Amino acid sequence: MNKYGRQAQEAWKAASPARYSQIQDPEEFFTKLGEEAQEQVDELLLKIAGPDPQGESYLEKVGRLNAAKNQAEEIVRYDLLSPPETEDEEDEYENPTIKEHLEFMAEMQRLREQL
Template identity: 35%
Template sequence: MNEHGRHAMETMKNHDPESFAQIADPETHFSTLGREIQEAIVALSAELIPMRGQEEPMEFIGMVNMAKLRAREMVYQEMIYASLPAEPEEMEPTYGAQEHEES
């Protein structure tokens, strides 16, 4: 299992344990998902990497690295995070109620 599969497995295990428990063979499922994620990142990276221009070599390397990071972020969002249940929103304190009680 590659790093993407491990990340997906740990994320689901921690944020959607009910769905995780329903996967008959997590090792195979997340190994396959990890390969699919890797392929999607490579494909999207190729689209996001800018054409080589007049920039310095190190600047271009930085641009390539940023494109790869953006691709990873976008693919993770689509293939891992989008299927997770929404996190409960934290309740904001009700300042008005406290001020009223102090009066």
């Protein structure tokens, strides 16, 4: 189980012990959830970071990539790893802030390219 699976397992135990107790195989469930989270973090990181700006120094790139990873982890942690509050919310929930955030980042990239 990776770090995202462990984080989710701890969050579910603390926030929703009744739901946690209903999971038949917690090890398998949180292992798969952690793997899905890792894939989403990797995908979001690339979208948030965008292409390397011209003239970017090494330290600027490291900072940009670290910030993008932190943002991607925060989004995935909120959207995927948190236990659902109710059955209905789990099925119907869609986090509009992810789309808005990606649109904002795309606009920022367009502005950078104009400079």
